[in-house]
Amino acid sequence: MKKPNKKTVILSVIGLIVLIGVAVGAKFISDITKPQDLFEPEIDESESEEIDPREMFDSSKINILFFGLDKNEYRDTVINYEVYRADTIMLATIDTDDNSVDIVSIPRDTYTTIYNTSGMDRVNASFAYGDRHKEEYGNDSMEAGADYLMNTVKELMGGIPIDYYMGIEDMDVVTEIVDELGGVEIDVLHTLYADKGKDRSTVRVEKGLQVLNGKDFQYYARYRAYPEGDIERVANQQHILKSLFDQMKKTESLLKIPALFRLVSDNMITNLSFRQVSALALLGMDVEMSKLNTQTFPGNFGTLAGKSYWIVDEQKRVEMIQDLYGVDVSQRNQMPTTDRISSLSVGLGKNTIQVGEGTRLTIRASTQLGHQLSMDVNDTQYSVSNPGVIRINEDNSIVGLSPGTTSLSIRVDGVAGSVTIQVLGDPNQTDDNAPPTGDDAQKDEEEPSQEESPQEEESSSEEESSSQADEIESEE
Template sequence: MKKVFIAFIVFIGLILVGVGVYAYTIYTDIQKTTEVIHKPIKKSDKREEQVSVEKKQPFSILLLGVDHRPGDVGRSDSMILMTVNPTDNRTEMVSIPRDTRTTIVGKGKIDKINHAYAFGGVQMAVNTVENFLNIPIDYYIKVNMEGFKDIVNAVSGVDVDNDLDFTYEGNHFKKGKLHLNGNEALSYSRMRKLDARGDFGREMRQRQVIEAVLKKGASVSTLTSYNDVLKAIQNNIETNLTLNDMIAIQKDYKDAASNVNEVQITGKGTKIDGIYYLQVPKEEQDHIATQLRQQLALQ
């Protein structure tokens, strides 16, 4: 859990930069990859000036796990917001339940928060989360979970420790240590309804798989398949982080990234017109917003 931030950065940081130190040719390929996956978004109007990680300023990052299936524009079924402060060496991590009922900024309606991506892509998802928690979002990383299997296959599969015996999408997952190929890892990370923990159980499995990719991706053995890794990254990841940003984060934010405080959003599940939502009280939103704004040195 405490390595989840590094685990996401590894997709385009440790896998990329970490491998890159071995050879200039590889580093050049890494630079090209980061240029391909770099997709800017508008600067947040909740900040006066653009944040700079090269100046070691506190920053926020929204992690989006998007499920793109054939014939579907996709929804951000996994949303994790993190605020990282290198001064107090701490990271606040908020997992935002996908059924959270809120205003979809730019759509003019109240709906599930994960629908923001379906309606307007990354920018609408960012704007909606900013409005929900009243903080600026400086960076984002979007991972296509459907294509995530390619990343897992590129590192020759991953090892996880499963705490729930279940069968899903034709795959049986026994309790204990498992080695998963790409298709199995995708199925493992998607299951929700067979787990009493619901979204929280699924998020835990997603983090397991991502951390397993970190472990494999940061190893020297990845050098033998780095072209496959870079190709999988190009096809399945988007971010507004630049290569210089990634290098600065690895260099100056390691202590903060390893000291994570998990913030739980609480609310009441209810049905409106037959549709399930999680309703989060305004007091809860304000409490979390205050905590995050303090972490960003905004108040």
């Protein structure tokens, strides 16, 4: 038998590789043109006498939770945030039969039960609760937070299946995406002032139709200096989303989504595969603007224990779930829109820390109606007896700045509490790299200038709040 020469073997191998490549490519194309086959929700096989909402849910619909965190370079590297919260939350329902998309924006201040706890808090705090259980997720804080957020929203929505999520870990990546698209044309509905609306003497973005670059796009998306605060911001985000989708559809930029996904994947938190993302991008080309519908989760403004919340309208919640998903859920007891604090407790993870070391502040309140709440330091009136010793961050983390002892006093609704913290000097630290104290520390805490600050799009400290304490308990 004649032995094949080397050239023949090489050509055969190349031919085999080409055939495999063609087969894989054909399979990929076949898969992404059938999105309904790529999304198979998990089935709960546990025995239960209760009706599972999954059994009533249309199998042609895919629910994906989209969210963005209140994280950026300034918070991550300058003031050393330890945990983050979901700043924007949207649940998208994609119908593969009629090529429609329904999006429900969930206000971040929505007061709801937190997954895997017995307590209630703002829905955006659920991501931070997950961080405390990251050991169960291989010490992956992002996966833990996303799972807690997804399951918290699932419960809020009456148990409908939500098996997929996609989040932006660092909101600065939005700037990168928009600039990659060459900007986005949007009719800006309001004049946007500088410093998140605090500086009314300087216009940051003019009202009217214009092309926004990435930085201005993100500023508009996160701007909340409106009469109705975050609720009005939610409406503007829906307007922005539709403008972005319309432009991407007209310019066929939706087909760039897989490439954009790979470009920013390091800053994405998702359990979607590249194949699934590609299928959704292709499906998006068939979605008409008239079939892209948005609404806000129903509720009313409320104040519980001095904190601002979005209180769920329970009757409208039931109606919305039936209208959107065809699922019947029981109507829960209606929460009050007002309540006051009866007692307050303040604690620290550690009362003694080293310079440069951190600890966590916990603030818990009991209300007159029997609710137990965890509070964020910026929802309180607080004072420090020796400010140069510690720095208090919005996420309730405390960092030691210089040796000394200081007391921290907290007051909410006329009820007060306090703790004392001691900071010890670092024996290994030289004068050259010692942390700033006094006036220098205060300067370091100031945000960068308006034009250079990567923090300028971040949320208002008065409205941001999350529970960073241990699990809280509510009245049965």
